[in-house]
Amino acid sequence: MFEDLEEESVDVSADSPDRAIAWAIHTRGESGNVTPEEGWAILHERYPDDARFLLLNLYAEVAEVKKQESGNNKPADVLNAGYLLKKIERVTAADPTGALEPQLRELTTFGSAILAGAKDDELATLKALRDRLGIEGEAKRDDRDRAGLKLRRFEREVLKELDDRTQDNKPLGVARVTAPKSDPASDWASAVADTSKAKSKYAPAAKLAAGELVEHPKFGVGVVTGTEPGKAVILFESGVRKLVAGA
Structure with a gap:
């Protein structure tokens, strides 16, 4: 394949x-x-x-x-x-x-x-x-x-x-339209460079909010871009990942 x-x-x-x-x-x-x-x-x-x-x-x-x-x-x-x-x-x-x-x-x-x-x-x-x-x-x-x-x-x-x-x-069909994305690399760099933001250690049980900085043992420092039940969407230098949070 x-x-x-x-x-x-x-x-x-x-x-x-x-x-x-x-x-x-x-x-x-x-x-x-x-x-x-x-x-x-x-x-x-x-x-x-x-x-x-x-x-x-x-x-x-x-x-x-x-x-x-x-x-x-x-x-x-x-x-x-x-x-x-x-x-x-x-x-x-x-x-x-x-x-x-x-x-x-x-x-x-x-x-x-x-x-x-x-x-x-x-x-x-x-x-x-x-x-x-x-x-x-x-x-x-x-x-x-x-x-x-x-x-x-x-x-x-x-x-x-x-x-x-x-x-x-060929696409699989008509994909759901989403808002245009900004450059992830520049977003990540500007977010982690903001010294006014508090930075916490990542833990599955921790409740996170958009805008927070999180230090992950594998992926490094990331910024929370959104949350959903039991998970947080976090932008790391390597890309966006969904991790368990507040579960």
Whole structure:
């Protein structure tokens, strides 16, 4: 797939065409600054009616956490049960026909180790989700591994479709129009140069507000450009990233 882009060695950014974004997902982020979870988030933002992009964004987020944990590294932005449940509900709401129910079932199993941390009202939400999807008993490691493989195959099927649909750099459709963006590099440089702004250490539990400066152990100093439930959009020198915040 995407042989033309491999030959051209295209450097992918958040503003790249749909085909380049899909290629970045396919190469697991090796083609530029766009990681798989960011790539699916970009496609979902452009085409919010395709719930598959939101589901695969969440799959990529969970897969990244598992990857970091398997390397004996404690992820800096660990997903928690509350965030995962809210994101699954968003996928459900975006899929009124239930076409993605099999993948949601696998995603719930794949993320069961994270969901095991549910507490208080989250426990009732988790039970209702499991009942709705017909999930019985606690998932074992083999169950989670099988679910991950099924989701990876589903992702490859979607990427093959995107490869076919974006031949000759055709867009996937009419993307949602957003306001023109200023130059991220200059925005970041001017923001971090403002000595009047307080700078805090990044922590998943910390509540952040737009305009704040945050120092991340991996990405360096960034400026918060926006927030959404359980997450903050932060502009780092390397680009924009969505990290867990206030969860």
